[in-house]
Amino acid sequence: xxxxxxxxxxxxxxxxxxxxxxxxxxxxxxxxxxxxxxxxxxxxxxxxxxxxxxxxxxxxxxxxxxxxxxxxxxxxxxxxxxxxxxxxxxxxxxxxxxxxxxxxxxxxxxxxxxxxxxxxxxxxxxxxxxxxxxxxxxxxxxxxxxxxxxxxxxxxxxxxxxxxxxxxxxxxxxxxxxxxxxxxxxxxxxxxxxxxxxxxxxxxxxxxxxxxxxxxxxxxxxxxxxxxxxxxxxxxxxxxxxxxxxxxxxxxxxxxxxxxxxxxxxxxxxxxxxxxxxxxxxxxxxxxxxxxxxxxxxxxxxxxxxxxxxxxxxxxxxxxx
Amino acid sequence: xxxxxxxxxxxxxxxxxxxxxxxxxxxxxxxxxxxxxxxxxxxxxxxxxxxxxxxxxxxxxxxxxxxxxxxxxxxxxxxxxxxxxxxxxxxxxxxxxxxxxxxxxxxxxxxxxxxxxxxxxxxxxxxxxxxxxxxxxxxxxxxxxxxxxxxxxxxxxxxxxxxxxxxxxxxxxxxxxxxxxxxxxxxxxxxxxxxxxxxxxxxxxxxxxxxxxxxxxxxxxxxxxxxxxxxxxxxxxxxxxxxxxxxxxxxxxxxxxxxxxxxxxxxxxxxxxxxxxxxxxxxxxxxxx
Numbered sequence: 078x079x080x081x082x083x084x085x086x087x088x089x090x091x092x093x094x095x096x097x098x099x100x101x102x103x104x105x106x107x108x109x110x111x112x113x114x115x116x117x118x119x120x121x122x123x124x125x126x127x128x129x130x131x132x133x134x135x136x137x138x139x140x141x142x143x144x145x146x147x148x149x150x151x152x153x154x155x156x157x158x159x160x161x162x163x164x165x166x167x168x169x170x171x172x173x174x175x176x177x178x179x180x181x182x183x184x185x186x187x188x189x190x191x192x193x194x195x196x197x198x199x200x201x202x203x204x205x206x207x208x209x210x211x212x213x214x215x216x217x218x219x220x221x222x223x224x225x226x227x228x229x230x231x232x233x234x235x236x237x238x239x240x241x242x243x244x245x246x247x248x249x250x251x252x253x254x255x256x257x258x259x260x261x262x263x264x265x266x267x268x269x270x271x272x273x274x275x276x277x278x279x280x281x282x283x284x285x286x287x288x289x290x291x292x293x294x295x296x297x298x299x300x301x302x303x304x305x306x307x308x309x310x311x312x313x314x315x316x317x318x319x320x321x322x323x324x325x326x327x328x329x330x331x332x333x334x335x336x337x338x339x340x341x342x343x344x345x346x347x348x349x350x351x352x353x354x355x356x357x358x359x360x361x362x363x364x365x366x367x368x369x370x371x372x373x374x375x376x377x378x379x380x381x382x383x384x385x386x387x388x389x390x391x392x393x394x395x396x397x398x
Numbered sequence: 399x400x401x402x403x404x405x406x407x408x409x410x411x412x413x414x415x416x417x418x419x420x421x422x423x424x425x426x427x428x429x430x431x432x433x434x435x436x437x438x439x440x441x442x443x444x445x446x447x448x449x450x451x452x453x454x455x456x457x458x459x460x461x462x463x464x465x466x467x468x469x470x471x472x473x474x475x476x477x478x479x480x481x482x483x484x485x486x487x488x489x490x491x492x493x494x495x496x497x498x499x500x501x502x503x504x505x506x507x508x509x510x511x512x513x514x515x516x517x518x519x520x521x522x523x524x525x526x527x528x529x530x531x532x533x534x535x536x537x538x539x540x541x542x543x544x545x546x547x548x549x550x551x552x553x554x555x556x557x558x559x560x561x562x563x564x565x566x567x568x569x570x571x572x573x574x575x576x577x578x579x580x581x582x583x584x585x586x587x588x589x590x591x592x593x594x595x596x597x598x599x600x601x602x603x604x605x606x607x608x609x610x611x612x613x614x615x616x617x618x619x620x621x622x623x624x625x626x627x628x629x630x631x632x633x634x635x636x637x638x639x640x641x642x643x644x645x646x647x648x649x650x651x652x653x654x655x656x657x658x659x660x661x662x663x664x665x666x667x668x669x670x671x672x673x674x675x676x677x678x679x680x681x682x683x684x685x686x687x
Contacts, residue, residue: 081518082525089531219669221615223622224658227637231646231655242647340529341619345641356623359533371530378525 079383084146086375091145091368145368157358157366165369168354175245176339176350179266181332183273188328190274191281196317198282199289202308211282218279223341226272230346233268241265243347269346284327288320295319322393326385333381413678423670426663433660434481445471446478446631457652464652466636467643472656475631480660482632486548486617491610493552498559498609499602505560506567507590517564520557528554532616536625543627547620551613558612559605566601570594604675611668618661633657 157163194211197203217225234242241247246261292298293316301311340352347353351370358366414420445451449469457464463472505516535550536542570576571594579593620626621634624642628635640646640654 082522085522086526089526215673216666216669219611219665220662221618221665223619224637224661227641227646227654227658231651235647235649340533341622344623355530355533367534371534374527374530375525378527382525 079379082379083376086372086379087146088142089371091142157363165365168366169351169369169373172349172351172354175348176343176352178262179245179269179348179350180273180339180342182266183270184277184328184331186270187274187277188281188324188331191278192285192317192321192324194278195282195285196289196312196320198286199293200312200316201293211279214275215279215283217276218283220276221341222272222276223345225276226269226342226345229268229272240268243345245349265348269342269348273342281324281327285320285324288323289316292316292320325392326389329381329385329388330378333378417674417677419670419677420674423667423674426667427671430480430660430664430667431484433477434484437477437480441474441477442471443474443478445474454650454653463656464650466639466653467645467650468639470631472636472652475636476633476656476660479631479633479636479657480664482544482627482630483614483617483634483661483664486544486551486632487610487614489545489548490551490555490613490617491606493549494555494609494613495559495602495606497552498556498605499563499598501556502560502563503567503590503594503598506564507571507586507594509568509571513564516560520560520564523554524557524561528616529619532620533623533625536620541628542625544630544632547617547627548613551616554616555609555613559602559609562601562605563598566598567594570597600679604672604679607668607672607675611665611672614664614668633661 157165157168191214194207194214197207198211230242233240241264243265245265246258247265298311298315301315306315339348339350340355342348343350343352344356351373355367355370355374357363358370414424447470451461451465451469451471453465453467453469455461455465461471461473463476465471466475501516501520505513505520531554532550536547539546539550576589576593579589584592617626618634621632622637622641624635624638626632626635626638634657636657637654640650645651645653
């Protein structure tokens with residue numbers, strides 16, 4: 078299953094960008110021309126031929142395909158066409174920490190908050206305000222995070238001017254590991270993270286509530302109550318603990334899709350992560366970059382599904398191979 | 399026959415009135431539909447074309463929601479764009495659900511190798527992040543129209559319906575009345591259409607709302623990235639233009655806020671309807687929230 082997905086992903090990746098209009102070499106030439114280089118037409122032909130040979134585009138399609146598969150499996154994703162001689166995997170590795178930092182943190186935060194709220198909603202002895210307050214988040218979960226993000230940027234960055242408009246750190250600062258830079262990064266990450274957390278808490282709460290309702294009907298809960306265990310212990314130790322199992326599966330998958338979910342939020346906030354990279358690569362029809370990024374996105378999902386399959390028996394001993 | 403329909407209609411009507419979530423959701427969706435249907439009677443739709451009105455005018459008596467940087471009346475854009483978004487979502491939702499339901503039915507009913515093939519395809523497609531594929535495909539389509547976009551999105555929205563329907567059909571297949579029908583010598587086609595279909599329709603309807611809302615979400619996502627239809631004004635493309643021309647930091651709130659509000663009404667309406675339908679299909683959820 079894992080191998081099928083990865084192979085299919087690699088193949089799709091090869092085919093789709095090649096069906097696209099727009100010639101990558103042409104795009105590079107445009108850029109060269111704009112810089113005032115390569116103005117003579119016969120020299121241009123030579124440049125085109127040289128580029129095609131350099132990137133292997135002069136080979137028959139099936140040879141390109143096998144070469145591509147072989148290289149992909151070694152995680153050699155080729156050179157970026159528009160930022161030659163930068164390698165695709167280098168660009169990916171540079172963008173990755175931003176995406177993982179921003180999205181993994183906000184996903185885990187909303188998972189924790191959402192699961193707790195959802196469990197509270199199904200709990201008959203929950204405080205009353207919980208019941209009125211959580212449905213608000215559920216309604217909010219229907220709103221795409223980037224739309225909410227735009228509103229948040231307007232309110233906090235434009236009207237109140239207390240948070241930056243976008244980017245991951247102030248322009249002019251050099252990325253380094255000190256306290257000032259860290260605070261700067263946190264300030265920049267707050268709005269994107271807030272928009273993600275606000276819109277996804279409801280999703281986790283919804284899932285948790287569904288499972289919790291089922292768990293609350295189980296016999297062992299009645300037994301726990303009959304034994305006279307304190308409420309808190311029944312809630313956390315018996316009900317929530319069991320209801321969390323399916324949630325953990327979704328969390329692992331959600332963490333896997335973190336990278337692909339990031340595309341829009343990073344574009345709206347100018348955040349220099351994987352999504353931003355993909356968006357720009359698409360604009361400049363940078364084949365290898367698009368292939369590399371999409372392959373990477375699919376790979377992360379496939380790996381996280383695989384990990385779920387492997388750790389699930391550890392979490393739930395009832396499932397044995 | 400008409401009597402049965404009347405009675406069912408009445409029952410459905412009273413269920414809607416008894417379920418505030420469903421009622422509110424339907425009202426929200428209907429008001430958007432009305433905006434598209436009745437709006438052209440009051441608003442000059444021609445003003446949704448570029449350079450038909452002065453640019454960047456704040457809301458006034460003449461332009462109730464102001465004008466954008468491309469010389470379009472924002473209110474007219476909403477009137478033209480809202481039905482386009484609805485059409486795209488419905489089209490993609492219908493194609494996705496019909497495709498998914500048929501595949502789920504076939505896989506669940508016939509089982510064996512067919513089921514293996516369909517299920518593997520479904521699971522594989524579910525693993526691949528849809529946005530990644532959508533982006534690449536959308537970027538390679540030369541001229542994007544509302545219909546093209548709906549079809550592209552539909553090709554990625556059949557998996558969830560297929561999975562739910564398959565699971566349901568698997569259990570329906572073993573019901574005594576299906577066995578009876580088979581013993582009575584009914585063919586596969588008749589069993590599928592007469593015995594199984596009626597029982598999966600509520601589920602298919604519920605997944606239709608989900609698929610539609612997912613399709614609108616995907617479509618708006620593409621549009622906000624600038625990959626939507628270029629000729630027709632749509633809500634997402636309006637937000638894209640507003641972003642591209644930095645409407646936000648120039649304080650032109652009337653350019654991007656109205657489409658966002660319409661979209662929020664649309665998404666919340668779809669969410670409420672789909673939540674109400676989930677509760678209808680799965681009564682256990684009705685007790686809480």
